[in-house]
Structures are given as C-alpha cells and as structure tokens.
Amino acid sequence: MGTILKGMHRVRWHELTHAYGSAEDVPGRLSRVAWGDARTSAEALSDLGLWLGELAVFDATVAAVPFLWDLAVADGVTDRPGVIELLQAILEHANAAQIEVQHAAHRAVLDGRSTAGVLTGDEDPAVRVAARGLAAAIDGHVCASCRPA
Structure with a gap:
C-alpha cells in the first residue's frame, strides 16, 4: 500500500462533518480512490x-485535502485528473457561515502549489491538463x- 493516505487513521473523522453529515465514511472513500478499480474509484x-x-x-474538507494531494501524485490512482479537479473545486467553493473553515480549506489547497507545479509536467496528458487548471486557479485565487489582512 505504500505511504499514500498515511496518517489517515489519526484523523477523528467521526467528529467532522461534510455536506451530508458525519464524515466517518470519508476514509473509506479515500481508500477506494487510492486502491479501487476505475469504476470503484470514480x-x-x-x-x-x-x-x-x-x-x-467543511471541516472534513480541511482534513481531507492533504490526502487528496497524496492521491494526486500517486501513480496507481486511476483518476488522478479527477482528484486534481476536486482540489480545484474545493478552492473555488466557500462556506460563508464558517469563514474560518473556508479559509483553512483554501489554505490547504494553496499550500500544495509546488505539487501542482510538479504535476503540470506529469507524463499523463490528462493529469497535465488538470494540473495546469489547478495551478492557474491557485495563482489567481482571490x-x-x-485576502491578506
């Protein structure tokens, strides 16, 4: 299994939420993206x-972003472009009711800028395209x- 998703068990997912409630099911989905066949992963x-x-x-988004970055660079993941597109979607969405959560989620994506840069040179053309879109979104994020204080 290697080192992708390392430390995922340390996150208290049952205390976090996503759009539909408890995030206790997030680790299973991350694992399916990592090691599932194309259909299961999708x-x-x-x-x-x-x-x-x-x-x-959501707060579960903040916890999940580092693992999404792991998946984006893992060669065995069947839909790395989809993972990269999810990172971009996270950067483009808000949570006005929880502005601190929004900031933390965006920061988690923004902190991966160097990884996005590496992915723009990936050998997979679909990964390169998705990574270019994400890098541009990161560079233009406002x-x-x-916003700086």
Whole structure:
C-alpha cells in the first residue's frame, strides 16, 4: 500500500462533518480512490466531490485535502485528473457561515502549489491538463477569507 493516505487513521473523522453529515465514511472513500478499480474509484471520487467541495467546504474538507494531494501524485490512482479537479473545486467553493473553515480549506489547497507545479509536467496528458487548471486557479485565487489582512 505504500505511504499514500498515511496518517489517515489519526484523523477523528467521526467528529467532522461534510455536506451530508458525519464524515466517518470519508476514509473509506479515500481508500477506494487510492486502491479501487476505475469504476470503484470514480464512484468514491464522485461521493467525495459532493461531500467535500462541490456544494461548499467543511471541516472534513480541511482534513481531507492533504490526502487528496497524496492521491494526486500517486501513480496507481486511476483518476488522478479527477482528484486534481476536486482540489480545484474545493478552492473555488466557500462556506460563508464558517469563514474560518473556508479559509483553512483554501489554505490547504494553496499550500500544495509546488505539487501542482510538479504535476503540470506529469507524463499523463490528462493529469497535465488538470494540473495546469489547478495551478492557474491557485495563482489567481482571490476570496474574502484568503485576502491578506
């Protein structure tokens, strides 16, 4: 299994929330993205998108972003472009009711800028395209929660 998703068991997922409630099911979906076949991985990534970033960002989003970065660079992951697109979706979504959570989620994605840069040179053309989009989104990111004080 290697080192991807290392430390995931240390996160208290049951205390975190996503768009539909408890985040206790997030580790299983992350694992399916990491080691599932193409169909299983796509279904799990779709769930994660709905739960963590397509509607808004949540405290579970903040906890999941480092693991998404791990998945984005792991050669065995079947849908690395989809993982990269989820990172971009997280950066583009808000949570006005919890501005501190929004800031933390965005910061977690922004902190991976160097990784996005590496991915722009990946041998997989789909990864390169997704990474270029994410790098551009990171470089152009402006939002109320991330604005310098």
